Amino acid sequence: MRRAHTMAETTQKTLPKRSEVKQENKWKLEDMFPSDAAWEDEYKQVQQHIEEMGHYKGKLAQSPSVLADCLKTYEKLGLAMERVYVYARMRRDEDNTNTTYQGMTDRAGSLNVSVSSATSFLVPEILAMPEEKLEDYIADPVLASHTFYLKEIKRQKAHVLSAIEEQIVAQAGELAQAPQTIFGMINNADMVFPTITDEHGNDVQITHGRYIQLMESQDRRVRQEAFKAVYDTYGKQKNTIAATLNASVKKDVFYARIRKYPSALAASLDDDNISTDVYTNLIQAVRDNLPAMHRYVSLRKKLLGVDELHMYDLYVPMVGEVKMDIPYTEAVRLVKEGLKPLGSEYGHVLDEAFTSGWVDVYENEGKTSGAYSWGAYGTHPYVLMNYHNNVNNLFTLAHEMGHAMHSYYSDKTQPYMDAQYKIFVAEVASTLNESLLMDYMLKNTKDPRQKMYLLNHYLEQFRGTVYRQTMFAEFEKLTHEKVEAGEPLTPETLCSMYYDLNKDYYGPDMVIDEDIKMEWARIPHFYNEFYVYQYATGFSAATALSQQILGEGEPAVKRYLNFLSSGGSDYPIELLRKAGVDMASPEPVVQGLAVFARLLDEMEKLAEEVGK
Known part of the structure; x- marks a missing residue:
């Protein structure tokens, strides 16, 4: 059972009942x-x-x-x-x-x-x-x-281990869940954030869900107050959360040692038969390409027109709101056009998906929010959407169809036991679709401000998925190495390490606010060890493969469709190697970041032309 889930925004309005939704818009x-x-x-x-x-x-x-x-x-x-x-x-x-x-x-x-x-x-x-x-x-x-x-x-x-030892380890499983459970309670139940005044003069209590919306506000005061309020709140709990994270890391180290692994990192990656070099290569490749990230920070500072760029200025769009109204039927057309480089066979299946009840399109009362692709072996996959007429939902549709097509080809080709693909490769098909669609949109969008808006969207994906997740991955590596060396993870140690990483990754044009040193305390993924790096490797592999498809054509498409059809019949690294990217080397990450640098060139040039 694979389920790829993406959160999408919802809007407050009167929704139809399920019975009132047209049949052609239901799965x-x-x-x-x-x-x-x-x-x-x-x-x-x-x-x-x-x-x-x-x-x-x-x-x-x-x-x-x-x-x-x-x-x-x-x-x-x-x-x-x-x-x-x-x-x-x-x-x-x-x-x-x-x-x-x-x-x-x-x-x-x-x-x-x-x-x-x-x-x-x-x-x-x-x-x-x-x-x-x-x-x-x-x-x-x-x-x-x-x-x-x-x-x-x-x-x-x-x-x-021996049967008796395995039984003991299994029985300790509930105890091992304690750090994650405790963090969940602190983070989701006990922690209460303050109320601030938004740009419209309304009192708004900060919640996890509202925080990013507030950070995207065009009113800088709102962003600054939300930022400070959130990290002040975490700061009051820093001793408890540091102790919780320390316990979680110790748990990872304990399991690695009793199972005779050289490190917690090696133990975690062994499930997918992945060498620790893949992890360290990712960090090194991203660090080697930090100058491009620093350029991006400089461009953001320039486009926002601020004397100092602060950490709370990272999420607000660099380009003022651009109206791009994209109804669902137009989104379907754009996705089909954007994915034409994948060939006629892929296109036929895509046609079938959009016309044969694979997609549940619109919101209705009581419907699960966000978006996902799911299904069961032996039946075509399904996609749940809550479609709104905007750019984010267009790319969400392309993303989820990527998951669906991966499952379709995998299930069609592989026996049940080998059809299930690993998380390491799961995001490749979805992100590749977004990459190809973005290439099509950029080539066919004439309005320079719309083009800048699209570039902003894509550059932010690189920042959030490659740079930021790799910074998280490096933080996890450092925390586990400290515990493996017998050193404690105190609040001061955690804050200091996290602050220094932000300085390195964002560079000299960013004011690294003191408050950001507490950000480690709000990241739930740190309780699921060595997981986030897969976002960065998946995005990099997808970007490299999309460039091959656009550059080589048919041979690259053939390799890619074979990859989709392979499911979980081999190890993730081998499957990607056959597709044309060797994730055991840093090369795909370097290629992906070269695309980031090229897009940045284009954005800088457009910014000069438009004069913002």
């Missing part, structure tokens, strides 16, 4: 189950498959054919469970007030727990086999369709 979940009664039948099938799985417990070492039969049952169980869960949840997402689908989602969730429990014996029992026997199983033709799955289990054997 067709009937393609998954023709009725709720059919869903109930599949629910019962899952219960039967759970029973069947029980028959294999303790018998996997009897013969390769017994294991093959077990894995076939495991596949049937997984596929049926996926369909049951995804359908119920997506029906609920149409209208969260619908009690029927609330109930079905709850039942599906409980059933999923039963499935996890019923299949938990599988990996330990496979790994309990003697090494030679497991090798013989992997080589047996009866298990040919499960070769990669079995090799992957075997690869990680050195880091699997």
